[in-house]
Amino acid sequence: MKLTFFVILLIVIIKSVSSQVLCLFAQVNGLYTCTATIINPLGLNNFTQVEGIHFTGGTDEDVVRIERNAVSNTLNFPSIFCNQFGNTESIIIDNIGIERIDENAFADCRDLEYLLLQSNRLREIHENAFSENLQLSILDLSNNQLIRLPGNLFRNQINLYFLQLASNQLQELPSDIFNQLSELGMLNLDSNQLQDLPEGIFDNLPNLYYLSFSFNQIVKLRENLIDKLYSIQNFLAPFNQIIYIPRNFFDGNPYLSSIIISGNNLTILELNPIPMLSDFWFEHNQINAIDERIFNNVTLRSLNGGPNPCADRNGIISNPTNDDIRAALHRCFDNFNPIETTTTPGEEITKPTTEPNGCEVGNIEERICQLEAENAELRARLEYLEKIVLGR
Numbered sequence: 001m002k003l004t005f006f007v008i009l010l011i012v013i014i015k016s017v018s019s020q021v022l023c024l025f026a027q028v029n030g031l032y033t034c035t036a037t038i039i040n041p042l043g044l045n046n047f048t049q050v051e052g053i054h055f056t057g058g059t060d061e062d063v064v065r066i067e068r069n070a071v072s073n074t075l076n077f078p079s080i081f082c083n084q085f086g087n088t089e090s091i092i093i094d095n096i097g098i099e100r101i102d103e104n105a106f107a108d109c110r111d112l113e114y115l116l117l118q119s120n121r122l123r124e125i126h127e128n129a130f131s132e133n134l135q136l137s138i139l140d141l142s143n144n145q146l147i148r149l150p151g152n153l154f155r156n157q158i159n160l161y162f163l164q165l166a167s168n169q170l171q172e173l174p175s176d177i178f179n180q181l182s183e184l185g186m187l188n189l190d191s192n193q194l195q196d197l198p199e200g201i202f203d204n205l206p207n208l209y210y211l212s213f214s215f216n217q218i219v220k221l222r223e224n225l226i227d228k229l230y231s232i233q234n235f236l237a238p239f240n241q242i243i244y245i246p247r248n249f250f251d252g253n254p255y256l257s258s259i260i261i262s263g264n265n266l267t268i269l270e271l272n273p274i275p276m277l278s279d280f281w282f283e284h285n286q287i288n289a290i291d292e293r294i295f296n297n298v299t300l301r302s303l304n305g306g307p308n309p310c311a312d313r314n315g316i317i318s319n320p321t322n323d324d325i326r327a328a329l330h331r332c333f334d335n336f337n338p339i340e341t342t343t344t345p346g347e348e349i350t351k352p353t354t355e356p357n358g359c360e361v362g363n364i365e366e367r368i369c370q371l372e373a374e375n376a377e378l379r380a381r382l383e384y385l386e387k388i389v390l391g392r
């Protein structure tokens with residue numbers, strides 16, 4: 001009874017104030033956090049104070065994390081938050097109806113590392129929105145309504161590691177949009193409306209190891225598209241309308257291990273050898289011929305090759321032997337006599353010609369070691385994201 005009364009009172013108070021920004025302060029997993037209620041349906045940005053009562057001893061400077069209260073409803077993220085809580089490292093403001101990011105929204109959060117903006121109604125982002133956030137490491141803009149992005153939006157994101165742009169309505173990308181992202185490890189462009197990936201778009205991503213653009217409308221892959229993705233391990237392009245992959249398309253990618261090109265319009269698969277190929281999925285295409293030499297001297301972890309005109313539906317085959325490959329795909333080959341794998345761990349592979357900054361080239365073990373370290377770092381970061389930032 002009493003509780004109901006208070007809830008009603010609270011709703012009356014919230015409704016009677018047209019715009020409001022306030023914090024509930026608390027220690028969450030050792031991080032002094034502002035749980036923000038932002039009621040700002042007009043998208044005002046002239047607030048002078050975020051209300052709220054600190055914990056004993058706590059000050060505005062102690063706040064390192066801002067997380068939205070689910071009752072929030074706002075068209076923007078008022079810049080008063082970063083004005084007042086300048087030491088904030090994580091901002092989690094998903095699912096509260098944000099439609100635009102103003103120029104100065106995050107400008108005063110110089111230490112910002114994690115910014116989660118997914119599942120809003122973002123249509124516009126000011127080109128200077130992130131210009132002061134040099135520490136930004138994880139940025140999630142997925143599940144919004146972005147149609148285009150300013151070409152220089154990420155010009156200062158020299159520390160960005162994870163960029164999530166999936167499930168928007170992006171129709172095109174400026175060719176220089178990722179040019180400064182020298183630390184980027186993962187890029188997700190899934191479920192947009194991209195018809196083209198312009199010349200040079202991935203030319204300055206020496207550390208990218210995961211690229212996914214599933215569920216777009218890409219028809220042609222430019223011959224040099226991923227030539228400079230020296231570190232790429234996972235190439236995911238399923239469910240586009242790709243009609244052809246040039247034979248030398250993967251030649252500049254010595255560490256590539258997963259190629260997922262299912263659900264496209266490929267009719268033929270003729271690729272140069274891919275030494276570390278491990279997962280290879282190309283079911284649901286129109287493939288009627290494969291150059292069998294792709295299976296020479298590789299040890300697959302998984303294969304999914306059918307249905308295709310030359311292969312029956314066969315699902316994912318784990319650790320396929322040459323006999324398994326022959327059984328699954330025999331109608332795709334003229335002749336199938338794969339050379340068995342001769343690689344032994346630690347063996348030298350052909351020296352790649354390109355060398356990213358600070359990356360030791362040569363001994364394959366060194367490189368695998370380095371990639372494992374990077375993966376461990378990603379796991380640690382994602383764990384942090386799940387457990388602390390998302391409070392799970």
Ligand SMILES: *[C@@H]1O[C@H](CO)[C@@H](O)[C@H](O)[C@H]1NC(C)=O
Binds near residue numbers: 044046047048
């Ligand atoms: C902010 O702008 C709105 C609309 O222009 C105005 O009604 C309101 O009084 C302003 N608030 C402050 C604190 O200046």
Ligand SMILES: *[C@@H]1O[C@H](CO)[C@@H](O)[C@H](O)[C@H]1NC(C)=O
Binds near residue numbers: 241243264
């Ligand atoms: C790809 O195949 C689908 C279904 O078979 C078809 O609707 C589409 O037009 C094809 N696209 C291209 C570019 O050939």
Ligand SMILES: *[C@@H]1O[C@H](CO)[C@@H](O)[C@H](O)[C@H]1NC(C)=O
Binds near residue numbers: 275297339341342348
């Ligand atoms: C198999 O691959 C290894 C390492 O990639 C290479 O050194 C070797 O020459 C290859 N063997 C054949 C027969 O292609």
